[in-house]
Amino acid sequence: MRLLYLCCDPGIPVLGHKGASVHVRELASALSQLGADVAIASPRTEPAGDTLDAPIGLLPLPRLSFEASEAELAVALEAQRAAVLDAARSLRVDAIYERYSLFGDGGTRAAATLGIPHVLEVNAPLREEARRFRTLPHPDLAAEIERCVFRDTSRILAVSRGLLRWLVEDGIDPERIEVVPNAVAPSRFGPRRSRRGDEFVLGFCGSLKAWHGIEVLLEACAIAFREEPKLRLEVVGSGPLQHLLHSADLPAGRLRALGALRHTDAIEQLRCWDVGVAPYLPVEGFYFSPLKVVEYMAAGLCPVASDLGDVPALLGGGGRGILVSAGDARPLASAFLELASDPKRADELGHRARAHVLETHTWDGNARVVLGSLQGSPELAA
Numbered sequence: 269m270r271l272l273y274l275c276c277d278p279g280i281p282v283l284g285h286k287g288a289s290v291h292v293r294e295l296a297s298a299l300s301q302l303g304a305d306v307a308i309a310s311p312r313t314e315p316a317g318d319t320l321d322a323p324i325g326l327l328p329l330p331r332l333s334f335e336a337s338e339a340e341l342a343v344a345l346e347a348q349r350a351a352v353l354d355a356a357r358s359l360r361v362d363a364i365y366e367r368y369s370l371f372g373d374g375g376t377r378a379a380a381t382l383g384i385p386h387v388l389e390v391n392a393p394l395r396e397e398a399r400r401f402r403t404l405p406h407p408d409l410a411a412e413i414e415r416c417v418f419r420d421t422s423r424i425l426a427v428s429r430g431l432l433r434w435l436v437e438d439g440i441d442p443e444r445i446e447v448v449p450n451a452v453a454p455s456r457f458g459p460r461r462s463r464r465g466d467e468f469v470l471g472f473c474g475s476l477k478a479w480h481g482i483e484v485l486l487e488a489c490a491i492a493f494r495e496e497p498k499l500r501l502e503v504v505g506s507g508p509l510q511h512l513l514h515s516a517d518l519p520a521g522r523l524r525a526l527g528a529l530r531h532t533d534a535i536e537q538l539r540c541w542d543v544g545v546a547p548y549l550p551v552e553g554f555y556f557s558p559l560k561v562v563e564y565m566a567a568g569l570c571p572v573a574s575d576l577g578d579v580p581a582l583l584g585g586g587g588r589g590i591l592v593s594a595g596d597a598r599p600l601a602s603a604f605l606e607l608a609s610d611p612k613r614a615d616e617l618g619h620r621a622r623a624h625v626l627e628t629h630t631w632d633g634n635a636r637v638v639l640g641s642l643q644g645s646p647e648l649a650a
Contacts, residue, residue, distance in 0.1 A: 275308065277369035298631035299639065310327075341409070367389045387645075448638075454566065496604070535567065544572070548576055571590070571618075571621055
């Protein structure tokens with residue numbers, strides 16, 4: 269199958285370090301390994317610190333500026349639509365797989381023109397996310413394009429049950445939706461490395477954004493570190509709240525801020541930790557499928573995560589990690605202290621977490637779902 273993988277989000281550099289970038293590369297690579305001839309089309313194909321490990325072409329697309337006037341945005345949209353159609357035609361693709369993006373309708377339009385299937389991956393309620401955490405220019409146009417894309421795609425793959433509920437509430441037939449959560453490539457994840465002396469290392473890997481709870485993590489560490497001298501914190505990632513790391517009220521030498529790393533280097537760092545932390549803040553209708561959590565688990569860490577959304581099921585209700593109340597530093601600190609005092613329990617939870625994820629959450633499995641959805645579409649059957 270010749271497949272165009274479309275990611276029109278201007279905030280996702282295909283070769284970047286962020287989780288969304290990892291998702292695009294890993295799923296595209298898994299599709300390629302299953303025999304699909306994949307090309308990625310994106311406005312962000314520039315070098316950004318990471319690499320693709322599969323023979324996948326990168327096709328640059330015109331970038332949209334959401335801050336432009338509506339007339340300027342309309343011109344840019346037509347240019348992007350034309351570029352997507354030209355890419356699909358020139359590559360003679362059999363299908364289009366698209367990561368949903370604001371104002372992005374080039375994929376469904378090209379698929380309709382060429383009579384080929386289109387499957388849409390939905391990772392977030394982007395209009396609501398933009399309105400809540402940033403700004404949403406041209407809201408009426410964004411809503412109209414979203415409505416048309418959801419209507420015209422052959423099938424929708426949502427990364428969480430929270431997104432499934434949101435889509436159904438938005439009027440989408442649940443028979444057209446399948447939940448396909450984030451995953452890992454097992455070959456990238458060796459077992460966790462041996463503990464370093466008496467240190468017990470907590471780790472956070474991800475973008476330092478408002479909803480990721482970095483301030484709660486630092487407050488919990490301040491509480492726990494006063495009681496337990498062997499606790500350390502390491503942070504991999506960057507983002508709008510990284511300044512909090514520099515002003516954290518923690519004892520000298522017990523916080524390492526490593527910045528954004530290549531994915532392979534980030535995984536190697538994970539393998540040196542005892543605990544992986546995902547202290548999400550309480551978000552109404554929590555819809556994330558946290559890539560950081562499945563990667564912590566694949567590395568054999570004991571995951572400690574907020575009790576939100578699909579996370580409790582992923583952690584087996586506490587049988588594969590520790591669940592804590594979202595947004596509250598004290599239970600998070602207590603979890604750190606309990607695990608540091610009983611490292612064998614942390615090891616056992618990490619062992620169970622690793623076994624579960626490597627069996628049930630793989631990019632290979634996700635790629636098979638994608639190909640099955642495309643091959644079973646009416647357009648391809650015709």
